[in-house]
Amino acid sequence: MTEFDIVGPEAIREGVATDAYFERTEATLRHAGKNPRVVAEVTADQFPDGEFEVFAGVKDAAALLEGHDVDVDAMHEGQLFDGGPVMRIEGDYLEFARLETSLLGFLSHASGCATAALDARVAAPDSTVLSFGARHVHPSIAAMVERSALVAGLDGFSHVAAGDILGREASGTMPHALIIAFGRDKQEDAFRAFDEAVPEGVPRVALCDTYGDEVGEVLSAVDALGDHLDSVRLDTTSSRRGNFRHIVREVRWELDARGHEDVGIFVSGGLGPTELRELRDVVAGFGVGGYISNANPVDFALDIVEVEGELAAKRGKLSGVKEVYRTADGGHHVGLRGRPGPTDSESLLKPLIRDGELVREFDLDAATRRTREDAQKVGFGEE
Template sequence: MSNPFGTVTPDAILEGTATDAYFERTRSTLEHAGKNPHVVAEVTADQFPTGDFQVLTGIEDVATLFEGRAVDVDALPDGQLFDGGPVMRIEGPYLEFAELETSLLGLLSQPSGFATAALEARLAAPDSLVLSFGARHVHPSISSVVERAALLAGLDGFSHVAAGEILDRDPGGTMPHALMFCFGEGNQADAWRAFDEAVPEETPRIALVDTFWDEVSESLLAAETLGDDLDGVRIDTTSSRRGDFRHIIREVRWELDARGHEDVDIFCSGGLGPDQLRDLRDVADGFGVGGHITDRDPIDFSLDIVEISEGSEDPSSGRTQSDGPSEPISKRGKLSGVKEVYRTSDGGHHVALADRDGPEDGEALLEPLVRDGEIVREFDLDEASDRCLADAEAVGFSDRE
């Protein structure tokens, strides 16, 4: 069976069949009527700034989507924060990209939501190790999308093996409760000792210490078992049993220190979000965050035509080009006309018509992405991450919590 998990194939996305049916019917209707207008379309979430900044990502995938199509695309840089106005502009014959709208929005909406949630976690514990543990909450075919979004937002790593192969990063994580169950209660030391003997030397020795007994008892046993080889302990106590989680962590820290194990780190996981990270960041060394990232709703992007003109075929190239004056256009509730967005020195986000002057100290954010079907931008995840964190500081993203 060529597609055993029933996922939509890359070819379907690139060819435009991963679309809503009404776009196919739109094509049939326009071709029947002999119409293919030259348009400018914009991708937006909010028309005006609301003060609620979000992270944009998925740009590289969109560039791949438009490669080879007779359109020009401008977009914000990967990892840029935005607050109202367009994040992307597409110009060309409408039928060059009509069926791509569904995939285009999906390529931006879900990863941007993941990245925004991951940025919240990152800034909640800026000096702690924070890993993405959320791949188990999504379809495995998009696990690398989750993990890339987490890295872009500044998280220190992730746990998914196949995503690591795609992103050329080593996955993190050590042992599950299942390993402890396989050795049985009373044999925790055997489990940790076997783990130490089996895994590569570069793998951190992080013992899971909340399986059978209380967290203090298992932490002390792990320290006694592995001695100086123990790098840390992980507490993953389910929320229904943990009581005062902060007190538990402080108690573990106290008892480890009292026995000379000051170098053993404490890592926490299990249903943690920014509120918990802010509360625990001074007593724990690191965190695994899952559901907070993967449970985030996609950002509600839409694509709207904002300018239109008649199109005609260029005899020299066979491509459709603009023929006649362009007119601003929009549906009710949306803003007509081609727009630009700006970042000002005070971190403000401004929207203005592209043919008018922007703010005096404003930097225009939309940059060329595709020109006549050719990708004209290079992509680097580390640079995008640096951009995301710097822009978050510039706009005061963490101040909203």
């Protein structure tokens, strides 16, 4: 028994974090003296359907496959895809068979979170958007969620330990618990104590909806912090929101009327792309939680498409080794390897591992730029 129900890195690396039938498969193939040379592809959809998703999780997938005698080609982190393979593995099947479960988990979950984060990003392109969803997932995968959010172009995240792993500083100021700890009608005391306690570099963002009317608590924050106040945050429970846009506009009016045009308004709590589009012209920024962290994983599968140089595939899957292409007009195309690709196109599957050696570096900022550029090229999220 372990203290926490967490499958550790050693089990993942050694291939113990696998489905039982892969162990049975290994035993059977070894018993039969079979270990065919295969090509396997990771694919969500066989053909393009116009629904693009973001490829993420490839850094962890590469770490899993590194050291195994295989060649791997894959799309780059942050590339958008729409049908066809996102990764191709060539090698003796027993070299990677038991890694399939973890491999698909790394890619599926991260790609789902990154795609949801991109939904949020394009819904409010000129706003600050932060990932606030780590509390909705097992803490062991918080860094995956936050990295996926950054790949999609979000401006930051809330989880401290994830920040340590990613080399980025977490964002966040105060929860309702801080206000409540000071007691009812003591909001100003809480605001002042916060201002006195936290480092100067932390923005003074006052949470203004704990006990009373949002406008009233915002004005209390102004009285308490004066010119120190950077922003106010509204996290009003959905059952008490009423017309949230109207509330935000009311707060903006009262701040401006008192000469506090420079105080920003930040909102959070159960927000998704619809709410971001509705509010993006009246707020400075958003905290998006469950929409990103609770996103459905992309339904990747790994399928053998060639055995000992011969075409192979299960029923319902396309046989043969494939290439995927991006054309200049943003089109996504799938074709057989060795055949001519579309005119004026780029092949998206690039070397990742050769003879077990990693041949690619991972740059989070580059992945973010790639996502932004590719999203524009393919028209992701256009209404």
